[in-house]
Amino acid sequence: MHVLILGGTTEARALAGLLHDRVRVTSSLAGRVASPRLPAGEVRIGGFGGPEGLAAWVREQAVDAVIDATHPFAERISFNAARAAATAHVPLLALRRPGWVPVDGDDxxxxxxxxxxxxxxxxxxxxxxxxxxxxxxxxxxxxxxxxxxxxxxxxxxxxxxxxxxxxxxxxxxxxxxxxxxxxxxxxxxxxxxxxxxxxxxxxxxxxxxxxxxxxxRRPPVPEGVQTAASPEEAAAWVFGPGGAQTRSS
The missing domain is CATH 3.40.50.720 (NAD(P)-binding Rossmann-like Domain)
Structure with a gap:
């Protein structure tokens, strides 16, 4: 099984660490940071050329599932991922850390x-x-x-x-x-x-x-895309009953 993880976030790196011993993992980084912290597994740096380019790469590399673990404000790549996954007919999950909640005393x-x-x-x-x-x-x-x-x-x-x-x-x-x-x-x-x-x-x-x-405020996840709040939840989506691994087999 080949999983593509989009993003260089802390959650993306943690997820790559959870997956790479069990499946092939490729993490895609945008390349906007000069010295990024690299995750476990394979790494590619740079854009895909829009949703069409991403869909073509997913097909060429026999990707079975895509996990959008980009920054919560990386709105363009998230929508490109949704379009590309639909075009390539592969399951997509958005990994999003929970937002902050104000407490008493906050202004x-x-x-x-x-x-x-x-x-x-x-x-x-x-x-x-x-x-x-x-x-x-x-x-x-x-x-x-x-x-x-x-x-x-x-x-x-x-x-x-x-x-x-x-x-x-x-x-x-x-x-x-x-x-x-x-x-x-x-x-x-x-x-x-x-x-x-x-x-x-x-x-x-x-x-x-x-x-x-x-x-x-953060932008919404593209309509219809399933979400996970932690790397552990995302890994369960890949390996759990009815998860991405089951659908790709």
């Missing part, structure tokens, strides 16, 4: 997009901790606030005129996030609802400091 401001997040900053604060990654900074380019932008790799222009870049990779600690907010005098945080524990400490630190958080 969250949910928005639907980065552009809406930029507009929401007016009146919330003048020193912004922007943790949405290096893509999409153009949405904030016209903002007058000062920004601390944290990302794994250096972002490209356009970006806000008053920007300090912090190159770092999670997981992050609560003590570290507390110190960062205090040292940079942050008075508003902007984040995507990525979910997971690796970057969640910033939310606790913001709550403790009374700092508002602008939270960009």
């Amino acid at each position: 969250w401001h949910p928005v639907a997009s980065l552009e809406e997040a930029a507009r929401a900053l007016d009146g919330l604060g003048d020193r912004v901790f922007l943790t949405t990654g290096r893509m999409g900074l153009a949405a904030f380019a016209a903002c007058p606030q000062w920004f601390l932008v944290r990302s794994v790799d250096a972002p490209d222009a356009p970006m806000p005129a008053r920007t300090e870049i912090l190159l770092d990779r999670g997981p992050f600690t609560l003590d570290g996030e507390r110190e960062l907010l205090a040292r940079h005098r942050i008075d508003v945080v902007v984040t995507k609802d990525s979910g997971g524990a690796a970057t969640a400490p910033k939310l606790t630190a913001a709550r403790e400091a009374g700092v508002p958080v602008v939270v960009v």
